[in-house]
Amino acid sequence: MPKIGAEPIRKAALINATIFEVGRTGSLDVTVAQIARRAGMSPALAHHYFGSKDQIFLAAMRYILRVYGGSVAERLPGHGTRGRLNAIIHASFAPQNFQRETVSAWVNFYALALINPEAERLLRVYHRRLRSNLILALRPLTDDPARVAETLGALIDGVYLRTVLTRDDVDAAAAEKLIFDYLDEVLS
Amino acid sequence: MPKIGAEPIRKAALINATIFEVGRTGSLDVTVAQIARRAGMSPALAHHYFGSKDQIFLAAMRYILRVYGGSVAERLPGHGTRGRLNAIIHASFAPQNFQRETVSAWVNFYALALINPEAERLLRVYHRRLRSNLILALRPLTDDPARVAETLGALIDGVYLRTVLTRDDVDAAAAEKLIFDYLDEVLS
DNA sequence: CCTGTTCTTGATTGGTTGATCAATTAAAGA
DNA sequence: TCTTTAATTGATCAACCAATCAAGAACAGG
Numbered sequence: 001m002p003k004i005g006a007e008p009i010r011k012a013a014l015i016n017a018t019i020f021e022v023g024r025t026g027s028l029d030v031t032v033a034q035i036a037r038r039a040g041m042s043p044a045l046a047h048h049y050f051g052s053k054d055q056i057f058l059a060a061m062r063y064i065l066r067v068y069g070g071s072v073a074e075r076l077p078g079h080g081t082r083g084r085l086n087a088i089i090h091a092s093f094a095p096q097n098f099q100r101e102t103v104s105a106w107v108n109f110y111a112l113a114l115i116n117p118e119a120e121r122l123l124r125v126y127h128r129r130l131r132s133n134l135i136l137a138l139r140p141l142t143d144d145p146a147r148v149a150e151t152l153g154a155l156i157d158g159v160y161l162r163t164v165l166t167r168d169d170v171d172a173a174a175a176e177k178l179i180f181d182y183l184d185e186v187l188s
Numbered sequence: 189m190p191k192i193g194a195e196p197i198r199k200a201a202l203i204n205a206t207i208f209e210v211g212r213t214g215s216l217d218v219t220v221a222q223i224a225r226r227a228g229m230s231p232a233l234a235h236h237y238f239g240s241k242d243q244i245f246l247a248a249m250r251y252i253l254r255v256y257g258g259s260v261a262e263r264l265p266g267h268g269t270r271g272r273l274n275a276i277i278h279a280s281f282a283p284q285n286f287q288r289e290t291v292s293a294w295v296n297f298y299a300l301a302l303i304n305p306e307a308e309r310l311l312r313v314y315h316r317r318l319r320s321n322l323i324l325a326l327r328p329l330t331d332d333p334a335r336v337a338e339t340l341g342a343l344i345d346g347v348y349l350r351t352v353l354t355r356d357d358v359d360a361a362a363a364e365k366l367i368f369d370y371l372d373e374v375l376s
Numbered sequence: 377c378c379t380g381t382t383c384t385t386g387a388t389t390g391g392t393t394g395a396t397c398a399a400t401t402a403a404a405g406a
Numbered sequence: 407t408c409t410t411t412a413a414t415t416g417a418t419c420a421a422c423c424a425a426t427c428a429a430g431a432a433c434a435g436g
Binding site: 103 | 291342
């Protein structure tokens with residue numbers, strides 16, 4: 001079985017398995033053995049490719065952020081005056097982001113960012129990128145794009161968090177509507 | 189030493205120690221032994237009073253929510269037309285909420301709510317109470333207090349989360365200003 | 377002084393976990 | 407064919423942990 005070129009395949013499988021297991025258990029309290037078994041290999045191999053459990057988590061977090069970034073990018077520039085804005089908001093409330101695995105990954109990575117400097121750095125990068133995307137989208141629509149972007153970014157995070165944490169029936173459409181209502185009010 | 193009436197004192201000490209240790213480590217990955225030692229007793233006693241580690245966490249979460257609720261209540265009704273509103277917002281961004289222990293407790297309890305039904309219930313209660321407080325405060329200020337309350341609540345959560353997660357220098361004043369700017373725009 | 381209750385812990389246990397390492401298998405290259 | 411390199415795992419270890427329990431210590435009430 002040992003064919004050369006297994007590394008990227010194994011790593012991808014481990015990242016998938018990590019997100020799946022974090023989603024299934026709802027916490028970062030998953031063992032390397034669980035992850036490795038889910039990915040169809042021995043725990044020793046997982047350590048071989050990633051070195052430590054922390055590195056596995058960070059790779060999974062990078063992947064989640066990359067997917068989100070990609071989902072924004074592929075919707076840009078969009079159509080119309082608010083095309084860019086709509087694209088970003090729509091990406092943020094895409095069904096993908098409400099899947100159990102994604103939700104759990106985000107919330108737990110937030111917690112991870114509190115103790116792991118690299119996780120914190122990744123979160124910062126994500127925030128910066130979202131912020132500059134929003135400012136670019138808002139420039140033709142308001143006098144103070146920076147301020148509106150700051151508010152809008154926080155609002156997106158807050159609405160997302162409340163939707164996933166305190167709703168049985170996740171209503172992405174309602175969440176989006178709340179954002180657009182805000183925009184209708186603040187843009188004019 | 190075994191004086192009668194130790195239970196509430198021991199429990200309080202354990203709750204304090206729990207919040208301290210969760211804050212220190214930045215995660216829920218603290219042992220009962222750590223908590224008990226910090227509270228100046230044996231791990232066995234902690235189990236004796238709370239039954240399980242989960243119950244200790246939930247008691248700590250109840251305490252955090254109660255403190256926040258109290259900090260809102262003691263500022264109400266406030267002065268002037270926006271008195272109630274100012275009070276709630278001011279309580280949400282009080283220095284206490286930016287202490288390492290409090291921040292870590294909140295973020296980790298968010299994650300806990302994903303897997304522990306009782307934690308989720310507690311979070312729901314908090315959200316409901318904040319919501320009805322906001323609606324009451326907004327009734328004389330807008331035609332649609334429910335919608336503004338929903339937005340404002342999410343905005344408070346989002347701004348708080350971003351402030352504590354992606355800032356080295358926590359600037360509570362800037363966070364508050366962002367909230368008030370939103371209100372100035374949407375009210376009137 | 378005696379008895380029941382509360383308080384308290386040391387010792388223990390059954391189970392788990394991240395990580396290491398030697399050893400095996402198979403492909404690639406010369 | 408022979409050698410080097412990548413892939414892969416079983417076995418294992420040292421550490422840690424939540425929970426239990428029996429037993430001791432001290433107080434209150436009678």
